[in-house]
Amino acid sequence: MELKAIGKRLLSSAEEDLELAKQSKRNKLLNKLTSYQLAYDDQEFILRDELRAVRLMLELTKAELILNEHNIDHTIVIFGSSRTPSPESANALLDKANIALRKSPNNEAVLKKRNHALQQIKHAEYYTQARNLSKLITHKSMLSETPLYIITGGGPGIMEAANLGASDVGGKSIGLNIVLPHEQMPNRYITPELCFQFHYFAIRKMHFLMRARALVVFPGGYGTLDELFDALTLLQTDKIKPLPILMFGKTYWGKIINFEALIAEGMIANSDLELFKFVNTIDEAWAIISQFIEDQIC
Numbered sequence: 001m002e003l004k005a006i007g008k009r010l011l012s013s014a015e016e017d018l019e020l021a022k023q024s025k026r027n028k029l030l031n032k033l034t035s036y037q038l039a040y041d042d043q044e045f046i047l048r049d050e051l052r053a054v055r056l057m058l059e060l061t062k063a064e065l066i067l068n069e070h071n072i073d074h075t076i077v078i079f080g081s082s083r084t085p086s087p088e089s090a091n092a093l094l095d096k097a098n099i100a101l102r103k104s105p106n107n108e109a110v111l112k113k114r115n116h117a118l119q120q121i122k123h124a125e126y127y128t129q130a131r132n133l134s135k136l137i138t139h140k141s142m143l144s145e146t147p148l149y150i151i152t153g154g155g156p157g158i159m160e161a162a163n164l165g166a167s168d169v170g171g172k173s174i175g176l177n178i179v180l181p182h183e184q185m186p187n188r189y190i191t192p193e194l195c196f197q198f199h200y201f202a203i204r205k206m207h208f209l210m211r212a213r214a215l216v217v218f219p220g221g222y223g224t225l226d227e228l229f230d231a232l233t234l235l236q237t238d239k240i241k242p243l244p245i246l247m248f249g250k251t252y253w254g255k256i257i258n259f260e261a262l263i264a265e266g267m268i269a270n271s272d273l274e275l276f277k278f279v280n281t282i283d284e285a286w287a288i289i290s291q292f293i294e295d296q297i298c
Helices: 013-023 025-030 047-071 089-103 110-143 158-168 201-210 223-237 252-254 259-264 270-275 284-297
Strands: 075-079 147-153 173-178 197-200 214-219 245-248 277-279
Touching: 013 214, 047 201, 075 110, 075 158, 075 223, 089 110, 110 147, 110 158, 110 245, 110 284, 147 158, 158 173, 173 201, 197 201, 201 214, 201 223, 214 223, 214 284, 223 245, 223 270, 245 284, 252 277, 259 270, 277 284
Parallel strands: 075 147, 075 214, 147 173, 173 197, 214 245, 245 277
Antiparallel strands: none
């Protein structure tokens, strides 16, 4: 006797039951009672403090599933300040400061603004380097059998530059935004279907590292330092496998972090300096990244 094909699913899906519940006349009579709502459709219930573990799992799983669906296995993480301006913005700021200075050459506040504008011109070079590095990585990756995807925090500054670099050559890139009291909008260069939003910093940082094949850390402040030291700690304690951590801009980092003092105080070992490398050019960075990837494949 020939068996007829049957559907894959014997039980109704959560989506199907949700639709039935909405259509049910009995449901309409009881819809004011939160106890009668399906648990996964009850936002007030999902947001209770006791459900934090569930929300953590959801936040980890959602991005994981989407990245898997897009076959994203290898990422290059680019960290850096959200305050780093584009060259266009920095030049506009300097032009404005110069106009003000011509009008009030001895005004202390105006002189201070011009000095700030000059500093921004210097920082804008990091924007250009982040963009060009991302462009190079994405272009090289598109020609290889091991795709590498740029992943950033999804905001402005260095993050924007890196996502822009991937977009310049028609590549996909990822942005992991986070909800903050002061609104941070995703930059417009992230591939839309790979633009995520997080509530938990911890889960966001996990996603930075779960597929990472290298980290490039451009100059930044508290947030960048947090991301850098989180990765260094995981490497130091063997909680993650070795990968390149490249600190872009040796002069900047030499002023900001005194690693030699940490060694002198006995807080880190000499060998801990081997957990990262300073780089000053995109060619240096790519040489290290590409060699690491090649070694991993072999």
